[in-house]
Amino acid sequence: RGIPRGVVVVGPAADDEALAKLVRKAVRDSPGVPIIVFLLGGLQPLSNGSAGGDPIDVVLGVQAVLHAAGADDVTMGPGGGEGPEEVRLALAMSAARAERRRSDRALLLEAASRELRAQREASPPKAQPPVQYNKLFWSCTHRIFDGFPKIDPRHAVEHLGVGDRLGPCVLEGMLGQGAFGSVFEAENEENGSVEAIKVFEKTAIQDLVTTRNIWRELTVLQKLRHPNIVELVRVTHTRHQVCFHMELAGRVNLCDYILECQRLSDDDVREIGGQVSSGLLYCHARGIAHRDVKHENIVLGPRQDGPERSSRTAKLVDFGLALEVSKATAESVCGTMPFASPELLQDNRQCDLCACDVWAFGVVIMDAVFGVGKMCRLLGWRSPLTDGPERGDELAIFWSQSRQALEDKLSNPPPSVDVCSLLLGMLVVDTEFRWSMDEVDGWLREEM
Incomplete structure (x- = not known):
């Protein structure tokens, strides 16, 4: 009742093929009317007809099938607990998106025709009205991912800030x-x-x-x-x-600490680096790559006085890009410059992500020994840093030089022989010969 013309409402019994047929029929029966597919049960029921795997692949795959069949918009209805008002709002937002897509296509066709007639560049497209964001997108989509707790209605502050x-x-x-x-x-x-x-x-x-x-x-x-x-x-x-x-692991990250000290002693490198390598080794042993190892993501706790010297606890934070290694080949590359490895920058989707963590950690240790920004100084990179295959090629060429040539370039100021060996073991272009995190951890914790 009350469903507008052009809206295809689908319950949990539909699959991809049946949905596509429904959409094609709606396009034939309602010429000129925006076709909206409104999935009352979300997209989870459709996973039986899709390839499976990551829920987002199911979502994107189903959306592609329905758009190809002629749907102007595909939206997931709230999955439970919402009233009619939320459903009506979801339908209204979807209808607005569909109408806007049709309007955009009409504008593009008009501009192309005008260009052909006048033999000159088309007029700039009209500015789109600002997008009004709300929390409905999250409400409609987060249920396809297992693990989020139910909403606690006791907390109702719209935008949390200091003092709340x-x-x-x-x-x-x-x-x-x-x-x-x-x-x-x-x-x-x-x-x-x-x-x-x-x-x-x-x-x-x-x-x-x-x-x-x-x-x-x-x-x-x-x-x-x-x-x-x-x-x-x-x-x-x-x-x-x-x-x-x-x-609260600490209020100071390793980058701030290096900038404060300018560079760290071998003892500090072993003490802090050994803790970080222990955490990364634990992750790798459980099939998880961090994928964003950098000194800003290593937090230092307050200094604790010990019997011989003071120490502080180091902890890895920000696992927003972390990924199970078994799922890595389906992912796009990621990482932060200048910590990304050559194979990542060269867009090698089959690369060993644990080896990429080792490379990034090697850049962290190099900054600790020589001061922040050493990689950029070695390669002559200037801010703002850009990524891409050409950067990967530059890294590969530089770090493929002979050991003697690299030792000479790492001699200002001269590190200890042991630290130089560690860096040249971690910053190896060929991942077959790059040190594993187990080897790095063994070196850093050898005399601790």
Whole structure:
């Protein structure tokens, strides 16, 4: 009842082929009317008719099939617990998207015709109205990924900020900010502990890849328990946010510490590096690659006085790009310059992601020994850094030089012979001969 013309509403019994037939029939029966496919049960029921695997592949595959059949928009209805108003809003948003696509196509055809008639460049397209984001995208899509807790209705702050309360926690300060949310320091008034809370605002999540990456970070952190990896304590799912409650590993990252010290001693490299290698080795042994190893993602705890010298705990953080190694070949390349390995930059989809972590960690150690930005200075790279195959080729050529030539280039200031050997074992272009994380960990922890 009340379903507009051109809307194909589908329940959980449909499969890909039956849906495509329905769409083609709707196109024939309603010429000139935008065709919208509204999946009341979400896309999870369609996975039986798709290739399976990563849920996002199922979603994108089904959407491609239906668009090819003539659908102007494919939307997933709320999966449960929402009332008629949310369903009507989802339909209205989908209809607006479909109408806008049709309008865009008409504008393009008109511009092309005008260009042919006038034999000159078409007029610039009209500016599109600003996109109004809301949390409905998350509501409709996150259910295809297992593991998110149910929404807790007790938390209703629309945009969390310093001073707000999240259950027993009071947000006391911001530790960092990204494209999809922020990290806050918070005090848990129930037990007196201090937490780091990573807050993802649902209004900022408007594509499936972002939803998938949040889900992956959650599932990876739930599998990892190691003294040198930040611990996920719990997850809070509110009407407006997804919040990861983690231990507060420290307030200083390794990059800040290197900049403060200019460069680290061999003892510091072994002490801090040995903890990081232990955490990475633990991940690799469980088939997980971090994929974004850099000194900003290594957090240092407060200094503790010991019997011989003071020390501080190092922990790996930010597993937003982490991935099970068995699923790596289906992924696009990622990483941060200048920590990305040559094979990653050359877009080698079959590369060993654990070996890529070793290379990135080698760049971290090189910065610790020579000062931040050593790789850029060696290759003459200037900011802003760009990635791409040509950068990978430059890295491969530079690090394929003879050992003596590389030792000469790493001689200002001269590192110890042992540290130089470590770097030349980690920064090897051929992954067959690059040190494994087990070898790196053995070297760093040999005399600890």
